Amino acid sequence: EVQLVESGGGLVKPGGSLRLSCAASGFTFSNAWMSWVRQAPGKGLEWVGRIKSKTDGGTTDYAAPVKGRFTISRDDSKNTLYLQMNSLKTEDTAVYYCTTVVPLLRYFDLWGRGTLVTVSS
Amino acid sequence: SYVLTQPPSVSVAPGKTARITCGGNNIGSKSVHWYQQKPGQAPVLVIYYDSDRPSGIPERFSGSNSGNTATLTISRVEAGDEADYYCQVWDSSSDPFYVFGTGTKVTVL
Numbered sequence: 001e002v003q004l005v006e007s008g009g010g011l012v013k014p015g016g017s018l019r020l021s022c023a024a025s026g027f028t029f030s031n032a033w034m035s036w037v038r039q040a041p042g043k044g045l046e047w048v049g050r051i052k053s054k055t056d057g058g059t060t061d062y063a064a065p066v067k068g069r070f071t072i073s074r075d076d077s078k079n080t081l082y083l084q085m086n087s088l089k090t091e092d093t094a095v096y097y098c099t100t101v102v103p104l105l106r107y108f109d110l111w112g113r114g115t116l117v118t119v120s121s
Numbered sequence: 122s123y124v125l126t127q128p129p130s131v132s133v134a135p136g137k138t139a140r141i142t143c144g145g146n147n148i149g150s151k152s153v154h155w156y157q158q159k160p161g162q163a164p165v166l167v168i169y170y171d172s173d174r175p176s177g178i179p180e181r182f183s184g185s186n187s188g189n190t191a192t193l194t195i196s197r198v199e200a201g202d203e204a205d206y207y208c209q210v211w212d213s214s215s216d217p218f219y220v221f222g223t224g225t226k227v228t229v230l
Contacts, residue, residue, distance in 0.1 A: 106211030
């Protein structure tokens with residue numbers, strides 16, 4: 001079965017760190033471009049960042065609100081995507097979704113169920 | 122950054138047609154994609170590349186894109202279509218690159 005399963009969410013204090021994981025199965029993860037999209041409570045969808053496949057350079061890009069604080073990485077041997085979040089702010093509170101990205105047309109094909117990150121003192 | 126504007130809400134009776142607009146500067150020159158999100162669930166892709174449907178998405182869902190407006194049309198609306206709908210484009214000159222619309226809540230009366 002093709003699926004993405006996020007984990008690692010939880011409650012963290014402002015200024016703290018958290019690492020999210022996304023386990024992929026049912027497709028060739030190493031060939032996939034991957035992304036994180038978040039959704040604050042009661043709000044719309046917001047793109048966080050993307051990592052290309054290693055064959056396409058493995059480069060990352062981030063949205064301005066998280067640039068310099070968040071880092072996306074991948075371990076193709078484990079079929080796992082990561083989101084390292086540092087210097088967390090209350091406005092980072094959201095459900096974080098892991099997604100696949102279709103490279104040519106740049107849309108989000110497969111979504112995980114999401115993991116909730118709450119930043120609060 | 123590139124901005125996509127959607128109406129906050131659209132109401133439609135069962136069996137009728139719902140049209141959800143997505144406005145953006147010269148959006149007709151970009152590829153537009155649409156997602157459906159039901160309460161408590163992850164988004165699901167319903168239209169990609171303006172008007173193509175992924176496998177498993179009913180033919181009742183269709184899309185168009187021209188000028189400054191893209192439109193998602195849901196024909197013969199069913200109660201199960203009640204959800205939030207988001208448009209999305211990619212713009213290499215924007216920050217962020219991947220832009221979502223503001224979202225539209227579709228209510229089936």
